[in-house]
Amino acid sequence: MQSWTPNTPLQNGQYIIKRAIGGGGFGETYLAEDTEENRLVVIKTLNREQREKPDFAEIQKKFRKEALDLSKCYHPHIVQVYDNFPEDGLWAIVMEHIDGDDLAAYAENYTAENGYLSETEALRYIDQIGQALECVHERKLLHRDVKPNNILLRRESKEAVLIDFGLAREFQPGKIKSMTAMITFGYAPIEQYERRGDFGYYTDVYALAATLYSLLTNRVPIPANYRAEEDVKLSPPQKFNPQISHKVNAAILKGMELEPANRPQTVWEFREMLDLINQEVQLKSSCGMDYRKLRDLLKAGKWKEADKETARVMLAVAKRENNPLSCEDINNFSCEDLCTIDNLWVKYSDGKFGFSAQKKIYQCVGGTRESDQKIWDAFADKVGWREEGKWFEEYENITFSKTKPKGNLPLFIFGPGSVLLFGAWYELWFDKEGIISTCSLWIFFSRVQTCKL
Structure with missing residues (x-):
């Protein structure tokens, strides 16, 4: 029995239920009109099953918290959460409506008409969902239900979007944790069959690899528990689709290893195995800038020297060697040069540092186009630019290391001598009272977004 019938008004009439569109082990989903x-x-x-449980109040509390966490994770390949509200004792989560089919239906129809989905197309969707999962993992959440049915394909742009976070849970890497043992056969790794399992990023890696297996073969992989109990080997996807390359075949099998320790430990590593991350950075520049020194410093792990070199080349590209970058400079900064600098940082830090990594973190803590001191502080805390609520003020006192939090570098020291963190940018974006100006951090990340980093 559904909670709401068609034409039911919610939130004082702001939302009008049109029809039920689905249900699962945890939730009920409705299409509705937002009248405002x-x-x-x-x-x-x-759903009703959850409402009848004696610990429903705690279940509902977690349901809302996870939705709130997701609502702060702005990413083009994650369904957007708009609102949440209580209605007759039930918390409702309002999300973006995506016009399009799920990948399971799309792949099945494609296979029936044209044969197997091409490796290039399948990898494009896996890359997009992989990037979405990296954003989810930044918030110390696991999706735990990645599968073709939980990926929608926008009808117009053909971009993949990860949905259904009903099983999403917080976790701490390396710690045994009790989680609800709900699974999707074929896509869930062996650790999800236990209420108390050793969960990690690799949990979603398994499901992502299984999703790629399914897209390329139009088959659901053998369930992990059956493989473990009956000692049955997973058939290589090439057996069903000879067009799959050896590299992709090997990456899928590695991503679906039974033992978590044998899988790629992060989504980044899995994407790298699939050659979705640029292996050789081309040192392109719109103005003939020589990036060999920056490349060599990063390759040698000389993070501080590389940070200073990053500031130097960026100022030189903008022709502002003796002045800080202005908002206009940032808006007009060459995408070609920005991509080269970012690709170098990303490659030699194994995806840990770089503008694109910082942009994802900024989005995941709720950063938008609006200036927000709390978001700015939360971002700085996340990337390690503040400790115990205090900013690092002297650049020379900052420790540079690959063990620093993700997104810690580059630090953007635009200006001579010993300067505040962000150098001239910090002074530019804050007035004397410490209030953020209209030229906010998002100006830079907007450029990063525009340049498709």
């Missing part, structure tokens, strides 16, 4: 924004939305709440 004049748009269709999806509303999700906990």
